[in-house]
Amino acid sequence: MAVVSSDHSTPGMSCEALSSADEPIRIFTPSDIEEYNTAYSEGFYAVIEGFVVDATAMVNSHPGGLKKLMQTNLKVIGYTGKDFGFSFSKGRNAHFPGTGKRWKQKVKEFLTGEKGEDGKLKSLQCVFDGEGGSVIILGKLQL
Numbered sequence: 766m767a768v769v770s771s772d773h774s775t776p777g778m779s780c781e782a783l784s785s786a787d788e789p790i791r792i793f794t795p796s797d798i799e800e801y802n803t804a805y806s807e808g809f810y811a812v813i814e815g816f817v818v819d820a821t822a823m824v825n826s827h828p829g830g831l832k833k834l835m836q837t838n839l840k841v842i843g844y845t846g847k848d849f850g851f852s853f854s855k856g857r858n859a860h861f862p863g864t865g866k867r868w869k870q871k872v873k874e875f876l877t878g879e880k881g882e883d884g885k886l887k888s889l890q891c892v893f894d895g896e897g898g899s900v901i902i903l904g905k906l907q908l
């Protein structure tokens with residue numbers, strides 16, 4: 766089976782620095798995410814570099830398989846050693862550079878995009894290349 770190794774790791778691609786504290790952004794707590802993932806058997810929220818995404822559309826299409834996708838929010842994944850530390854560009858589960866690049870481009874679009882009726886930044890879809898699937902960027906995680 767193919768393994769995505771840390772050879773693809775490109776820390777400069779990380780999106781964490783793009784975001785500031787005073788954005789009009791939807792905020793989620795870890796329990797919001799855990800509760801959502803428990804309550805909706807077909808819905809799945811994940812955290813990528815501190816941004817909360819609806820990854821339901823990836824459930825049946827993640828090229829690395831369902832098991833790995835479902836581990837996304839666990840502390841064994843990612844680089845922080847804590848829950849919700851997943852990144853496309855840091856850590857042993859790093860993905861191909863094109864995936865991180867698309868992600869960063871969409872996070873920038875999200876952060877500079879329109880606001881919805883609630884005054885918060887509107888959700889934005891991020892479609893990955895090929896059969897890579899898609900996620901919807903919703904907001905930010907507050908630990």
Ligand code: HEM
Nearest residue numbers: 767769811820828829833834836837858860861864893897
């Ligand atoms: C929301 C979280 C995730 C998203 C949106 C996502 C997305 C993707 C995408 C678009 C690809 C295809 C392109 C590429 O390899 O870069 C991919 C492949 C892959 N992903 Fe993920 N991924 C997520 C989480 C994870 C996690 C947590 C792991 C491992 C623990 C993982 C392991 C893999 C592997 C092994 C492949 C390669 C499959 C192959 O070579 O055929 N992914 N993922």
